[in-house]
Structures are given as structure tokens and as C-alpha cells.
Amino acid sequence: MHGTTLEALSQNAQTPLWSTQPVLDNPAAILEAHLAFLRAGARIIMTATYQAAVDTFKKAGYTEIEAQESMLRCVRLAKQARQSFVTENSHTGQIVRIALSLGPFGATLSPPQEFNGYYPPPYGPMGQSTDIKNLRNCFDEDDKENEERSIEALTLFHLERLLIFARDPETWRTIDIIAFETVPLVREALAIRKAMLDLKRTIIAEGIAFVEKPWWISFVLPSGKSPQGATAADLTRVALSATTTWNDVDLPRPMGIGINCTAPRFICGLANEFAESVKLLRPPYRPWLVLYPDAGDIYNISTRSWFTPPNDTALSWAVTLKTAIDTAKEQGVWQGVAAGGCCRVGPDLIQELSDLQQVFPTI
Numbered sequence: 001m002h003g004t005t006l007e008a009l010s011q012n013a014q015t016p017l018w019s020t021q022p023v024l025d026n027p028a029a030i031l032e033a034h035l036a037f038l039r040a041g042a043r044i045i046m047t048a049t050y051q052a053a054v055d056t057f058k059k060a061g062y063t064e065i066e067a068q069e070s071m072l073r074c075v076r077l078a079k080q081a082r083q084s085f086v087t088e089n090s091h092t093g094q095i096v097r098i099a100l101s102l103g104p105f106g107a108t109l110s111p112p113q114e115f116n117g118y119y120p121p122p123y124g125p126m127g128q129s130t131d132i133k134n135l136r137n138c139f140d141e142d143d144k145e146n147e148e149r150s151i152e153a154l155t156l157f158h159l160e161r162l163l164i165f166a167r168d169p170e171t172w173r174t175i176d177i178i179a180f181e182t183v184p185l186v187r188e189a190l191a192i193r194k195a196m197l198d199l200k201r202t203i204i205a206e207g208i209a210f211v212e213k214p215w216w217i218s219f220v221l222p223s224g225k226s227p228q229g230a231t232a233a234d235l236t237r238v239a240l241s242a243t244t245t246w247n248d249v250d251l252p253r254p255m256g257i258g259i260n261c262t263a264p265r266f267i268c269g270l271a272n273e274f275a276e277s278v279k280l281l282r283p284p285y286r287p288w289l290v291l292y293p294d295a296g297d298i299y300n301i302s303t304r305s306w307f308t309p310p311n312d313t314a315l316s317w318a319v320t321l322k323t324a325i326d327t328a329k330e331q332g333v334w335q336g337v338a339a340g341g342c343c344r345v346g347p348d349l350i351q352e353l354s355d356l357q358q359v360f361p362t363i
Helices: 004-007 027-040 053-061 064-090 144-166 168-173 185-207 232-240 265-280 315-332 347-356
Strands: 044-046 097-102 177-183 217-220 256-258 287-290 296-301 305-308 335-338
Touching: 027 044, 027 064, 027 347, 044 064, 053 064, 053 144, 064 097, 064 144, 064 168, 097 144, 097 296, 144 168, 144 185, 177 185, 185 217, 185 232, 217 232, 217 287, 232 256, 232 265, 256 265, 265 315, 287 315, 315 335, 315 347
Parallel strands: 044 097, 097 177, 177 217, 217 256, 256 287, 287 335
Antiparallel strands: 296 305
């Protein structure tokens, strides 16, 4: 499930909470949306937490306690939908997994910055600017001090959200996968790995039994390119390298790497680039590949509205994605492939993909 489905159900699409708003206004809509995707063939459902963070709730006028409770409620709603669907299909033995959806820091900004990565200090080199010549999303090569400060700030942002879920044992048991999504920047991927290390350390220090969860990092590549100009090799290395450390401590590696919120016409080429980069990892590593492109529509971050380009691809969304899946299966690089949809992909397209591709899980 993607947030644009819930955006259409929200009475206030301009809220800082975006797709999380219905958990407060209309939780039944979230439940029905989950069920619609499951009935269409999805076997991984995403919690309505992409843009959820305590600061985001505060911007919308809610307290920290209300924020935390709402974020936990998103997981409970996904669990309720799973239970309902499994009961409906008890004769088929369906297995449904729940992925905790966590967007990048840029998703909490206004206007959103997950497609550009223009983060204000200390998260990035600049604040918002009306002068396009002054827009920067990465630091100068010799500005290591501020870049490290940025990574620490981004680590804390992701850690604080993770702790809300990990400190609640029932919620943490419900979550099967952690999905870090729409990541635009190399340094934010590094910060996510550091946050996962700090999460384990913090929970253990608090005397809580820590249960490891599989997790992935999925990058956004608007127009088929990284917002900061990073190559597929750069993204693969920062996400998956076994030799990446912080203060001489090895950082944990995700079980998967992926691409989301990117036009379907770029998916096949980008997936091939990632595969070639994974082949170069030393020691060798076989991650999962996660592919969930958008429907091909274009998002205006200022107006928070969508339009379909007139030269949209002649190939259907599902056929294009199936081609990428089939190619990935043949490469011998991936442990497995999870495929599905991001922005503007509704149950109808998931149904089409499910009809074409029965042997792979869909998001």
C-alpha cells in the first residue's frame, strides 16, 4: 500500500502528516485500503507511517504522546487487516508480512524533499532557497566536519522513530520487515545503517530483549538518476558494503536494496545497474532486490498534486515491472525479489501484476 491511496481518502491532503492523517480521522479507511491491496494479491503490506515522526505530528498540532500512540496504531491496523484477510482465506494458508514504512528525513519537510534531498542544517548544507543556483544537497569534499554532523543528525532522526516501535514489545513482534523508503542521499543511507546499530545498542541497554528484523534500504532515482548524482555503485556500496564502519565499528547491512518512487520506464535499466554493482561486492553478498516503482505520474512538490505526462510509456506498468523481475531472476545475483508499487499504484495495478507474476511477493 502506498500513501497516495490514503491521500485520496484524507479530507486534508495538505496536512504535514500526509497519508498518516487518516489514522486520526478515519482509521477504517486504512483498514479497508490494506484489505483492498491484499485482495488484489499483495502479500506485503506497508504501515501508514511513511511520513510519521513526532515533529511531523507536532507541526499538525498534536502532542508527543498522541504522535507515539498514532504511530503504534498504524501497526495495529495493519495487523488487523492481516488477520481479517487470513481469516477470509483460511483454506489457502496465505502468508502476509507487515513492513514498517519509514520515509527519509526529507519527507517530513514542507515542501517535501525526498526527491531532491535539499536538507537544512544540521541535516544538510542549506535551508530552503528560492534561488535554484544556491540549491545544494551534498557537502563539499573537504567539509568532512559538517558532513559527519549531518550524518549524526540524520541517525538521530531515524533512531528516534525506530525506538517508538521497538520499545513496545507487541508492536515490534507484529512488524516483519523494516522498509526505509525513498532515500535520496548517500549519507542518509549511511545514517540509516548507523541508526540500526544504535537501535540495538539502546534497546539492549534499556534491558529490553531485542529481536532482529530484516530490513531494506530503497532509493529514489527521479528521472532515472540519484538526486545528488551518485552512481548505482555508490548507492550499492554505502548500503551493502561489509567494510563500512563508524568510529571503527562495523555497521549492520540490510537484507535488501531497492528502488521506489521512480518511473517504471527506468526500473529495468536501474535494476541491471544495481545487479552489476552487487557483483563487485567483496566479500560477496546476495541481498534481496526490492522494486516498487510509481505509476509513472509526476508529482509537483509545491502544489502536492499529480499529473500524467502525455508521452507515457506504451507498455503497461505491470508488464514493465514483470520484465524487470524476470531479468533479475536470471542474473543469479539476488537472494530473491520483492516487487510492487509506490505512488499512484492502486489495487488495480497490483491485481494486474499478481495475475502476471504469481511466484513473487508483491508490495
